[in-house]
Amino acid sequence: xxxxxxxxxxxxxxxxxxxxxxxxxxxxxxxxxxxxxxxxxxxxxxxxxxxxxxxxxxxxxxxxxxxxxxxxxxxxxxxxxxxxxxxxxxxxxxxxxxxxxxxxxxxxxxxxxxxxxxxxxxxxxxxxxxxxxxxxxxxxx
Amino acid sequence: xxxxxxxxxxxxxxxxxxxxxxxxxxxxxxxxxxxxxxxxxxxxxxxxxxxxxxxxxxxxxxxxxxxxxxxxxxxxxxxxxxxxxxxx
Numbered sequence: 578x579x580x581x582x583x584x585x586x587x588x589x590x591x592x593x594x595x596x597x598x599x600x601x602x603x604x605x606x607x608x609x610x611x612x613x614x615x616x617x618x619x620x621x622x623x624x625x626x627x628x629x630x631x632x633x634x635x636x637x638x639x640x641x642x643x644x645x646x647x648x649x650x651x652x653x654x655x656x657x658x659x660x661x662x663x664x665x666x667x668x669x670x671x672x673x674x675x676x677x678x679x680x681x682x683x684x685x686x687x688x689x690x691x692x693x694x695x696x697x698x699x700x701x702x703x704x705x706x707x708x709x710x711x712x713x714x715x716x717x718x
Numbered sequence: 719x720x721x722x723x724x725x726x727x728x729x730x731x732x733x734x735x736x737x738x739x740x741x742x743x744x745x746x747x748x749x750x751x752x753x754x755x756x757x758x759x760x761x762x763x764x765x766x767x768x769x770x771x772x773x774x775x776x777x778x779x780x781x782x783x784x785x786x787x788x789x790x791x792x793x794x795x796x797x798x799x800x801x802x803x804x805x806x
Contacts, residue, residue: 590752600770607762620794625761628793629728629735636760703755710759 590699592690594671598682601675608643608668616644635710639664660706723800730793737786740777741768 594601614621626634642661645654654661674685693699741764746754748771757764768783775782 588750588752590756603766604763607766611762620798622762622765623731623790623793625731625735625738625790628731634758634761636762639760700752703752703759706759707755 587694587697588700589690589693590703591667591670592686592693595674595686595689598675601671605668605672605675608664611640612643612647615640616647633710633713635706659709660702663702720800720804723796723803727793727796727800730789730796734786734789734793737777737782737789738764740782741765741772741786744768744772744775 594604611622621640624634624637626632627637636658638658639661642654642658643665645651645657646661646665670685670689674682677685738761742754742757745757745764745767749767753767757767765786768786772783777785
């Protein structure tokens with residue numbers, strides 16, 4: 578029997594984004610735009626925390642890591658941000674799912690919802706990301 | 719002149735940080751801890767969420783999201799001007 582804490586652990590994180598096509602496409606659009614801006618060295622979204630304090634947030638470096646990943650520089654990408662491949666997979670999933678026909682879209686949402694509720698993998702990834710951020714702050718990667 | 723623009727840019731960045739924190743607090747209150755953590759991980763998501771959910775929200779009679787957007791735009795403008803004058 579799950580306690581309320583373990584219930585929160587198994588709360589879907591990715592599924593709510595998958596359910597709304599408009600939201601999924603907005604997120605994918607922003608991710609693609611940000612990655613392309615970083616790739617071409619153009620002015621891009623600045624992390625408000627880093628811009629004001631110089632301290633990187635958990636997601637800092639993802640844009641350039643994704644740009645490196647798409648350029649085939651896997652090792653450099655992982656050095657810049659170890660979670661870039663995971664975010665790339667999430668964005669690809671969001672993009673593909675949002676363009677699927679209604680029946681397939683519903684199937685993908687149901688499968689993802691079930692997977693998240695049974696494994697809590699998305700929450701694990703979010704917590705691991707926060708832990709990775711802590712390590713980066715200490716080690717200054 | 720370049721120093722003046724750099725300082726103005728920094729002030730705008732600080733203002734943007736304040737608005738970001740305000741939106742983050744709203745995220746934790748309205749959407750729960752996980753959404754709040756996602757907003758902390760990616761400020762861009764907090765920005766998108768803010769525009770989707772806090773369009774009409776005000777802080778000290780200032781429209782919150784418009785103020786955050788304005789701070790970001792001004793920061794970029796001042797950084798550009800600072801860079802331009804530093805080059806000269």
